[in-house]
Amino acid sequence: MTIAGTADARLLRELHDEHANALWAFVVGLLDGDRGKAQDVVQETFLRAWRNPRVLDQSGGSARGWLFTVARRIVIDEWRAAHRRPELVTAEVPDRPDTDHATDADRIVDRQLVLSALRTLTTEHRAVLLECYFRGASVAQAAQALGLPEGTVKSRAHYALRALRAAIEDLGGIA
């Protein structure tokens, strides 16, 4: 039996075409480049959306935020399961159960979310952030490096930060 041409296939194809690239980059980053695992997680995320398509309608237009949140849930649950197992074997009782793991997990998720958000920015916006934030350039130095008027650097800095914040919110927000 095939489902090509059915409503099932249409929904999956639409989700895939619109979100697979972004979701893939996010999940591969979370899993430290493990493509095999990433494939499982991305597939499972799409299937959950397919099983419950109403969720996508109700998420206020941002299917991507829903997908990102589900994917990150799946990955974090796997991390938890993986961390629990060795503790059972050694019968070790940690003094501060899971806080370190939780903090690590949050840091990894936050990092990948910010990277995913940065991917949605224009290269012009990223270039201004690279100069002014990461390289510590002043507006005048950035203007020289990028060959732009200082006023343009200022307004791009403004809009780049706004866009970054909006993109993060769109992807479901910081953990």
Add this chain to the structure above:
Amino acid sequence: MNAHDTGPTDRFDPADPFSADAGAYVLGALSADEERAFAAHLTGCDACSVRVAELSPAVGLLANVSEADLAALDGADSEANPVPSLLPALLRRAASERRRRRAGIAALGSVAAAAVIALVVVLGTQPWSHSGAQQPTAAARPMVAVAASSPLTAEAALNSRGWGTEISLDCHYRASAYPDAAATYQLEVVDSSGAGHKLGSWTVRPTGDTRFTSGTSLPLDEIRTVRIDLPDGTPVLQLSR
């Protein structure tokens, strides 16, 4: 997704020479003189203070990544990590899951299957399909447009229930006006004291009508107005009792 914000702090104010400085300020990129001047300006300018408050969290976010990360986004990195074609496997898994579900239903005994059908029939004749008689159902009334030229029309029926008031909306979306757009609306009721209560939101697709049923614990006689708003709170349609 972004760039649709319409708040006044999203735009620069031609009358305020400092209004474009907030981004550079929170990034620490203003010259020492400019920074001093902007900081002094902030104490008296609410709009610029709001801009700074809005942009600061984004700077905090950047602390999660490195210069190399950012440079890699514009490099050949993404080409080196192509997306595998996930679609064929997805379609296969969806098809096999569908099959299992169908098999599950077919495996039910004929008695159970008959019960399922009976249940469907009962559900199908509940009041919200306008044919049942178990609960009193008020006639739906057309809602009145608040904004001119709204693509949405709706009829609302308010029914008193043991738990409060059930609100059923039949929404018709004039697709020709916005051929591609789905639109999100939210439902709000205003009680007899004038206080608003948000009851949830839903999305209307250009293809066909949408029925949205919601409820509130407010008794029917304490509801003064039922209103449909845009997500930003702009009223679109309303029905007053």
